[in-house]
Amino acid sequence: xxxxxxxxxVAKRAGTSAATVSYVLNEKEGRYIxxxxxxKVLDAAKELDYVKSIGASSLKGKxxxxxxxxxxxxxxxxxTRIIVASERIFVKHGYDLIICNTLDSPEREKAILNxxxxxxxxxxxxxxxxxxxxxxTLIRRVGMKMVVVDRPLDGVENFFWVSTNNYxxxxxxxxxxxxNGHKKIGYVGWRSGIKDLDARRQAxxxxxxxxxxxxxxxxxxxxxxxxxxxxxxxxxxxDEHPDITAIFYGFNVQALGGVRCLTERGIAIPTxxxxxxxxxxxxxxxxxxxxxxxxxxxxELGKKAANLLLAQIQDKDIPYQHIIQDCTLKAGxxxxxxxxxxxx
Amino acid sequence: xxxxxxxxxVAKRAGTSAATVSYVLNEKEGRYIxxxxxxKVLDAAKELDYVKSIGASSLKGKxxxxxxxxxxxxxxxxxTRIIVASERIFVKHGYDLIICNTLDSPEREKAILNxxxxxxxxxxxxxxxxxxxxxxTLIRRVGMKMVVVDRPLDGVENFFWVSTNNYxxxxxxxxxxxxNGHKKIGYVGWRSGIKDLDARRQAxxxxxxxxxxxxxxxxxxxxxxxxxxxxxxxxxxxDEHPDITAIFYGFNVQALGGVRCLTERGIAIPTxxxxxxxxxxxxxxxxxxxxxxxxxxxxELGKKAANLLLAQIQDKDIPYQHIIQDCTLKAGxxxxxxxxxxxx
DNA sequence: CATCCCTAAGCAAACGTTTACTTGTTCAGT
DNA sequence: ACTGAACAAGTAAACGTTTGCTTAGGGATG
Numbered sequence: 001x002x003x004x005x006x007x008x009x010v011a012k013r014a015g016t017s018a019a020t021v022s023y024v025l026n027e028k029e030g031r032y033i034x035x036x037x038x039x040k041v042l043d044a045a046k047e048l049d050y051v052k053s054i055g056a057s058s059l060k061g062k063x064x065x066x067x068x069x070x071x072x073x074x075x076x077x078x079x080t081r082i083i084v085a086s087e088r089i090f091v092k093h094g095y096d097l098i099i100c101n102t103l104d105s106p107e108r109e110k111a112i113l114n115x116x117x118x119x120x121x122x123x124x125x126x127x128x129x130x131x132x133x134x135x136x137t138l139i140r141r142v143g144m145k146m147v148v149v150d151r152p153l154d155g156v157e158n159f160f161w162v163s164t165n166n167y168x169x170x171x172x173x174x175x176x177x178x179x180n181g182h183k184k185i186g187y188v189g190w191r192s193g194i195k196d197l198d199a200r201r202q203a204x205x206x207x208x209x210x211x212x213x214x215x216x217x218x219x220x221x222x223x224x225x226x227x228x229x230x231x232x233x234x235x236x237x238x239d240e241h242p243d244i245t246a247i248f249y250g251f252n253v254q255a256l257g258g259v260r261c262l263t264e265r266g267i268a269i270p271t272x273x274x275x276x277x278x279x280x281x282x283x284x285x286x287x288x289x290x291x292x293x294x295x296x297x298x299x300e301l302g303k304k305a306a307n308l309l310l311a312q313i314q315d316k317d318i319p320y321q322h323i324i325q326d327c328t329l330k331a332g333x334x335x336x337x338x339x340x341x342x343x344x
Numbered sequence: 345x346x347x348x349x350x351x352x353x354v355a356k357r358a359g360t361s362a363a364t365v366s367y368v369l370n371e372k373e374g375r376y377i378x379x380x381x382x383x384k385v386l387d388a389a390k391e392l393d394y395v396k397s398i399g400a401s402s403l404k405g406k407x408x409x410x411x412x413x414x415x416x417x418x419x420x421x422x423x424t425r426i427i428v429a430s431e432r433i434f435v436k437h438g439y440d441l442i443i444c445n446t447l448d449s450p451e452r453e454k455a456i457l458n459x460x461x462x463x464x465x466x467x468x469x470x471x472x473x474x475x476x477x478x479x480x481t482l483i484r485r486v487g488m489k490m491v492v493v494d495r496p497l498d499g500v501e502n503f504f505w506v507s508t509n510n511y512x513x514x515x516x517x518x519x520x521x522x523x524n525g526h527k528k529i530g531y532v533g534w535r536s537g538i539k540d541l542d543a544r545r546q547a548x549x550x551x552x553x554x555x556x557x558x559x560x561x562x563x564x565x566x567x568x569x570x571x572x573x574x575x576x577x578x579x580x581x582x583d584e585h586p587d588i589t590a591i592f593y594g595f596n597v598q599a600l601g602g603v604r605c606l607t608e609r610g611i612a613i614p615t616x617x618x619x620x621x622x623x624x625x626x627x628x629x630x631x632x633x634x635x636x637x638x639x640x641x642x643x644e645l646g647k648k649a650a651n652l653l654l655a656q657i658q659d660k661d662i663p664y665q666h667i668i669q670d671c672t673l674k675a676g677x678x679x680x681x682x683x684x685x686x687x688x
Numbered sequence: 689c690a691t692c693c694c695t696a697a698g699c700a701a702a703c704g705t706t707t708a709c710t711t712g713t714t715c716a717g718t
Numbered sequence: 719a720c721t722g723a724a725c726a727a728g729t730a731a732a733c734g735t736t737t738g739c740t741t742a743g744g745g746a747t748g
Contacts, residue, residue, distance in 0.1 A: 004464070004486060006704055017728050022706060032725045049485045051461040055399035055408065056704035059733040064399065066442075066463075074428045075626075084418045087445055091452075096459055098410075099443040101431055108435075115440055117395040119410075120348070141393045142348060259631045269632070282419075283630035287603045288613070291631065350734055361698050366736060376695045400734035403703040692747075699740075710729075718721080 005048035014044035068116040069125040072104035077281045085302030106132035123309045145312040162305040162323045170203030173276045178211040181339030182246045186237040189250035191222040230254030234261040252279030270336035290332040301325040349392035357388035412460040413469040416448035429646030450476035467653045489656040505666045506649040514547030517620040522555040525683030526590045530581040533594035535566040574598030578605040596623030614680035634676040645669040
C-alpha cells in the first residue's frame with residue numbers, strides 16, 4: 001500500500017513549513033505568500049502527487065462534503081431519477097454522493113444510517129423502508145440533516161418531507177378513465193400499509209363518486225410490491241370480473257407484471273382493455289409501447305428534495321416542511337374512448 | 345449544528361479514559377476490561393449517542409471502508425446493474441459505495457477522481473469516459489486500487505479490466521440473423537472511436553463472411569450514442585436500403601430511438617422487419633415488447649469487477665488481468681425465420 | 689519472600705490538517 | 719532615526735481516534 005504524501009512531506013521538499021503549504025494550497029486570502037515560495041510549494045506538491053485528505057481536514061471542523069442518499073431499490077427508475085436529479089444539484093454545490101441501497105430492509109437501513117453518521121456525512125436523503133421509522137431516531141438525536149422522500153416516516157412528527165401527490169395521481173388516472181366512458185374498472189395496487197400511498201386508492205373511489213359511478217363497479221386488487229404480484233392480481237381481476245373495460249395500475253412495478261399477463265392472454269390494448277399506469281419507467285413508452293400514464297415528475301421531485309436538504313445545511317433554522325410534487329397525466333394510446341359506443 | 349459526542353465525552357461520563365472507551369467499543373481482544381467498566385462505558389456511549397468518526401479513525405491508518413464507482417450515466421440500465429451487483433459484494437465485506445456520475449465528461453471525471461483520492465477511498469470501479477484515459481494517471485501515481493469496467497483505458501498498459509465480450513455480442517446477434525435466412529441487413533452502431541467496441545461491427549462482417557454473405561449486403565450506419573441518433577440512423581437505413589430484412593442494433597440506447605422510428609413508420613416487427621439488440625434494458629421484454637437481444641450478463645460482470653477490486657485490496661500483489669464476460673443470446677419474437685420463404 | 693504473570697486501566701504520542709498567534713523583515717511617512 | 723503598516727512565514731495547538739507503553743495490585747510459583 002503506497003502512502004500518500006502529506007503536508008509535511010511537501011513542506012520539507014519545498015523547504016518551508018506545513019502551515020505555509022496549507023495556506024498556499026487553500027489559497028487563503030489575507031495571507032501574504034511570496035510568489036517564489038508559492039511556486040516552490042506548488043511544484044513540490046505536484047512532484048509528490050500530493051492530495052489532501054478530506055478526512056483529516058474534516059477533523060478541524062471542515063465539512064466532509066458528502067451527502068448520503070438511501071433508496072430501497074435501483075431497479076425502479078423512480079428512484080434512480082431522484083438520484084440523478086439531486087446529484088445535479090449537489091455536485092453544483094461541491095458535494096459528493098454516497099448512494100446506498102436499503103433493499104427495503106429495515107435492518108440494512110439501520111446499518112447504513114449508522115455508517116453514514118460514522119462517515120459524518122453532511123446530510124441524508126432517505127426513502128424510508130416501510131417499517132423503519134424508528135431507525136431514524138439516531139439520526140435525529142445526533143442532529144443530522146435529513147430529507148425524507150416519497151414515503152412518510154410513520155409515527156414521527158416534524159420532519160422534512162418531499163412526496164408525490166398520491167391522491168392526485170390516483171384521481172387523475174381514474175378521472176381520465178371515467179371521462180373516456182369507462183364505468184367498470186379494476187385497480188391493481190400495493191397493500192403497503194402506508195397511509196399516504198393508500199390515498200391513491202381512495203382518490204379513485206372519490207373520482208368514481210363524482211362521475212356517479214357506484215363503488216362496487218371499482219374492483220380493487222391489492223398485494224405485494226412486485227412484478228409477480230402484478231401478474232397474479234391482474235389474472236385474478238380478469239377471472240373474477242371479466243366485464244371490466246379498463247385496469248388502472250397504481251404502481252409501475254406491478255404494472256410490468258400485469259401487462260405481461262394481458263399479453264399472454266392475448267388481450268389487446270386498448271381494443272379489448274384500456275390501461276393506465278402511475279409512474280413513468282422507460283418502458284411505458286419504449287419500443288412498441290405507448291401507455292397512458294401518470295407522471296410523478298420524478299426529476300422535479302428529486303430536485304426539490306436536494307434543494308431542501310441544502311437549505312437545511314446552509315441556513316441552520318428553517319422550519320419543517322412538507323413539499324408535495326404535482327403529477328401530470330401523459331396520454332398515450334392505451335385508453336380507448338368508449339363513450340360513443342354507449343350511445344349507439 | 346449539533347456537535348457529535350467524542351470519545352473523551354464518553355470517557356468523562358463513564359469516569360474512565362478515552363483509551364478504555366476505545367478498547368471497549370472496538371472489542372479488542374487481548375485487553376482486559378472489567379465487566380463493570382465495560383458496562384459503564386456502553387451506557388455512557390448510548391446516553392450520549394456516541395457515533396465514532398470514521399474520518400478520525402482513518403487518520404490512524406484504518407481503512408475508510410469506502411469504494412467509489414464511476415459510471416457515465418444512470419439512464420442506462422447496464423450501468424445501474426453493475427452498481428447493484430457490485431454493491432452486493434462490497435456491502436458483504438463492510439464497504440460503503442460512493443456512486444458518481446461522470447456524465448461521460450472527462451472534466452467531470454477528472455474532478456471526481458480527484459475528490460475520490462481526497463476522500464481516501466479504498467478503491468475505484470471506473471467506466472472511463474471515452475476520452476479520459478489521462479485522468480487516471482493521478483490514480484495510478486498515488487497507487488489507488490482500480491478496476492476498469494466496460495471500456496478500456498486507451499493508451500494505457502497494465503490495468504485491471506472487466507469487459508463485455510464485444511466481439512462475441514456482435515457475432516452472436518449477426519449469426520442469429522443469418523441463421524434465420526437474413527441476407528441483407530442493417531447495423532446501427534455507435535461511432536465511439538473505442539477499438540474494443542468496434543469489435544462488434546467487425547464481428548458482424550466476420551459472421552457474414554462465414555455465411556458466404558457479401559460485405560456489401562451489410563449496411564453499416566454509425567453515429568452518436570443517443571436515442572436521437574438511433575432514430576436518425578434507422579431512418580437513413582430504411583430510406584437508403586429499403587430492401588433490408590433486419591436491423592441489428594449494437595447499442596440499446598440507440599435501439600430505443602430506432603424502434604420508435606420503426607413504430608412511427610408503421611413497420612411491423614418481425615413481419616416487415618426483424619430486429620436484434622445488444623443489451624438488455626428492461627424495455628426489451630416489457631409491456632408488449634418481446635425483442636431478441638444479446639444479454640451482456642451485466643450483473644455477472646459487475647460481480648466480477650467487485651471481486652477483482654476486493655482481491656486487489658486484500659492481496660497487495662495480484663497481477664494485472666483482463667476478464668471478459670461472456671454474453672448470451674436471448675431469443676424473443678422479433679426475428680422472423682425467412683429461410684423457408686426463399687425455397688419457395 | 690522474591691519473581692513472574694495475569695488483570696485492569698491510564699498516559700501520551702501519532703495520524704494529517706487548519707489556523708490563531710507569533711516573529712521578523714522591509715519600507716514609507718514623519 | 720522612529721513608528722507602524724505591510725509583507726512573509728514559522729510555531730504550536732487542536733480536531734477525534736488508536737495503540738504501544740506504563741503503572742499497579744494481586745495471586746501463584748519457586
